[in-house]
Amino acid sequence: MTEQSAPTTAASGSTARGEQTRQLILDTAMRLFRERGYARTTMRAVAQEAGVAVGNAYYYFDSKEHLVQEFYAGTQREHRAAADTVLARERDFGPRLAGVLHAGIDVLSPYHAFAGAFFKTAAEPTSPLSPFSAESSAPRDMSIALFREALTGSTAKLDAELREALPELLWLGYMGVVLYWVHDRSDGQVKTRQLIDGVVPLVDRLVALSRLRVLRPVTRQTLALISTLRH
Amino acid sequence: MTEQSAPTTAASGSTARGEQTRQLILDTAMRLFRERGYARTTMRAVAQEAGVAVGNAYYYFDSKEHLVQEFYAGTQREHRAAADTVLARERDFGPRLAGVLHAGIDVLSPYHAFAGAFFKTAAEPTSPLSPFSAESSAPRDMSIALFREALTGSTAKLDAELREALPELLWLGYMGVVLYWVHDRSDGQVKTRQLIDGVVPLVDRLVALSRLRVLRPVTRQTLALISTLRH
């Protein structure tokens, strides 16, 4: 229930004329995506079920894929909310990280069937929907902030430089987890849960080890490489 | 100019009747993909330029995306060939790995402009074109074999268990490099080269360090996790 970035505020009941129509179309589309999957949901069906003309849907959304972008933003907000309850409770880095990761998958769960299509659009670099694109920087930054919070709010001790760079790496790892989840055909996507529970202690231990003398050069080199690649 | 996997051999001039047509369509499509990009190449244009009816293209290829799969298989063969010259020369693990990775990007280079579309189809888990799908297991296994060769043909000393599991991890890392390359907008994709040159020494060092007492538990845990996730 947080604010949108749109120019209209949600404070009063009377926003721009078409706001209700927009929401109706979006809700209808999301329902059909869940019921029929992405590919088998036609824009004509969305329009018909919402009781508007097909062109009207295109007045509010640039394309069918942009409907998915709204989904992306929505789950992002839910992820934040779900993670916050865990972050308020835990202090250790491991459980905090696990909590954020599990919360992300929790939120995505109802959409597993059509999440493939979601990732399909996300993978195309020219698409504004790519999680790496400039257009997605807002939700991406919010997601990275979540991992930063998991780290800085914890009792973990680590190098200042690593502390700065790690959140983005954790987000990248999260993208990997989501990729695994999308391909995960196990019952209730149990394997993804196992992946999280197995990988978190490893990350936790490696972060602790990074201060060791033998691993210092590796840490340094890694951070240097990242800063090179970032321009 | 290596052999195809098709049942017909290329030795005599008389293969199945339509083999030439098939190749003509494929070559035309690849040329148009390079010239105009994937999205702006219509199947009608491919058919017209190849001098056949549009339905004929669908007789040989199940879909437009399946034309991309042929591209995938083709570059796989070229990758093998390009990597072999490096692997015949080098003995150290680092240079061997770097050679294989650079060879892969070398082969892909001419297609950078339309590689986005390639990755788009590759990301969808339900698609047979996904590098993780059962249908792509042949090229995937060939690619993994390439990394196994880079490792086993080297002088690197490492745990037997790790030696067994590492090639697949290296292939996974290679997928990551390709993903980075697809998004790489730097001139001539220099940054991808920097990524390879920066990451290879790190991997090399970590593999060496994996035998150290402090890192043994981490290695063990990692390998255990992988075997859990593989069923």
Add this chain to the structure above:
DNA sequence: CCCTGAATTTGAACACGTTCAAGAGGGGCG
């Protein structure tokens, strides 16, 4: 030389995402 069955080829037709010119509604202003 014709006949038969399979391989190949054709192009009109279909469903879908998307566009766009045209209109409807409705509020502010003279």
Add this chain to the structure above:
DNA sequence: CGCCCCTCTTGAACGTGTTCAAATTCAGGG
């Protein structure tokens, strides 16, 4: 009230990937 202008709505039309029943080609047997 009349006029204007901006927001919103419409649905026919376009271009695309794909399908399919029909036509064509061809090798080999009779």
